[in-house]
Amino acid sequence: MEKSLDVVTFGETMVLFEPVQMFPLEYVSQFHKHIGGAESNVSIGLKRLGHQVGWFSKLGNDPFGRYILQFIRGEGIDTSACIQTDEAPTGLLFKEKKSHENLNVFYYRKHSAASLMTPEDLDESYIANAKFLHVTGITPALSETCEQTVFRVMDIAKKNNTTIVFDPNLRLKLWKAEKARAVLLKMSELADVILPGLDEGTFLTGETEPEGITAALNKNGKKTIVVKLGSKGAYYHTDEESGYVTGYPASQVIDPVGAGDGFAAGIISGMLRNDSLPATVARGNAIGAIVVGMHGDVEGLPREDELERYLDNGSNNKDVNR
Ligand SMILES: Nc1ncnc2c1ncn2[C@@H]1O[C@H](COP(=O)(O)OP(=O)(O)OP(=O)(O)O)[C@@H](O)[C@H]1O
Numbered sequence: 001m002e003k004s005l006d007v008v009t010f011g012e013t014m015v016l017f018e019p020v021q022m023f024p025l026e027y028v029s030q031f032h033k034h035i036g037g038a039e040s041n042v043s044i045g046l047k048r049l050g051h052q053v054g055w056f057s058k059l060g061n062d063p064f065g066r067y068i069l070q071f072i073r074g075e076g077i078d079t080s081a082c083i084q085t086d087e088a089p090t091g092l093l094f095k096e097k098k099s100h101e102n103l104n105v106f107y108y109r110k111h112s113a114a115s116l117m118t119p120e121d122l123d124e125s126y127i128a129n130a131k132f133l134h135v136t137g138i139t140p141a142l143s144e145t146c147e148q149t150v151f152r153v154m155d156i157a158k159k160n161n162t163t164i165v166f167d168p169n170l171r172l173k174l175w176k177a178e179k180a181r182a183v184l185l186k187m188s189e190l191a192d193v194i195l196p197g198l199d200e201g202t203f204l205t206g207e208t209e210p211e212g213i214t215a216a217l218n219k220n221g222k223k224t225i226v227v228k229l230g231s232k233g234a235y236y237h238t239d240e241e242s243g244y245v246t247g248y249p250a251s252q253v254i255d256p257v258g259a260g261d262g263f264a265a266g267i268i269s270g271m272l273r274n275d276s277l278p279a280t281v282a283r284g285n286a287i288g289a290i291v292v293g294m295h296g297d298v299e300g301l302p303r304e305d306e307l308e309r310y311l312d313n314g315s316n317n318k319d320v321n322r
C-alpha cells in the first residue's frame, strides 16, 4: 500500500503566552499569544519544508482549542484525526523571561483535554498510512492513559513499517526522574531514530560524551542516533558511520526554546529526501540556528526555499532575497 502521509505526529499543543516585558511573571501585564507544543512545532517545520504531515491531539472544545486547531490547520497540516472534547479545557503555557539568559516555563496543563487521550481514541489506519512517526517523551508524562497511547501508537507503527523518530524531550516538571528514565528508555528501544540532547543522553545512559551515549542507546545496532550539542551542532551515529557536524552560527539568540523541534523537522525531512546522514544533520543544525534567532516556537521555522538559501550562504546567514 502506498502511504499518503510522509509524517504523523501527536501530542499536547497548548496556547503559549509570551510576556512582552522582561519581568518576573507576577509583574508582567501584557503577553503575546502563540501556540506551543513540541509535536505541532515539528509538524509545522516539516510542512514548511514541503512534506505531507498529520498531527493530532485532544483539545478542549473552547476558544483556545479552536485557536490551536485553526492555527495548525492553517499551516496546511492534516488535523482530521484531532478530537475536541467538553470533558476538560485546553492546556496553557506561560513563558517567563527575567533576562535573556533566565528563561522559565509555567504549565497549566494538569487534567487538560490532551491528558485524557486514550488508546481507544486512535485510528490505526491513520498511523499505518504514514512513512514516519514522530513521538516525544512529553506525551507519556501527561497521564497514565497518555503513556498507554504512546506505546500503542509505537506498536502500530512497528507493525506497519512506519519509521519511528523519538525525541526524548525530557520535562522533569511533569514527572519524577526515575519514572521518566524508565519510560524514555523503553521508548528508545522501540525507536528507529533517537534525537537526544547531550543532557538527555547523559540522563538516560549515565554517559557524558556523545560517543558513549550513542553506544549505550544503540546496543542492538540498527538505530540512527543524533545527539544535539546546542550551538556546537550535533553528533550522529549508526553502525556504519558516525561523526560531528558543526552548527551554524546563529545571528542572535533570542529564544532557544523550539530549536530541538526545528532540528527534528530537519532530520526527518533529510531522511524523507534520502539525503546523506551528514547532510541531514546539517539541515537540522541550520533550522535550529534559524529558530533560536526568533520569538515563538514556530514563527522562525523556515520554508524550503529559505532553508536552501541559508544552506547555500554557509556562515554568511543573512537572508537577503532581492
Ligand atoms: N545558539 C545556537 N547557535 C546555533 N545553533 C544552535 C543554537 N542552539 C541550538 N542550535 C541548533 O539547534 C539544535 C538543537 O538545539 P538544542 O541542542 O538546544 O536542542 P534541545 O535541547 O532539544 O532544544 P529544545 O529547547 O527545543 O528542547 C542544535 O543541535 C543546533 O544544531
Ligand SMILES: O=C(O)C(=O)C[C@H](O)[C@H](O)CO
Residues within 6 Å of the ligand: 012, 035, 036, 037, 038, 039, 041, 093, 138, 171, 257, 258, 260, 261, 297
Ligand atoms: O514543554 C512542552 O511540553 C511543550 O511542548 C512546549 C514547547 O513548545 C516545547 O517545549 C518546545 O520544544
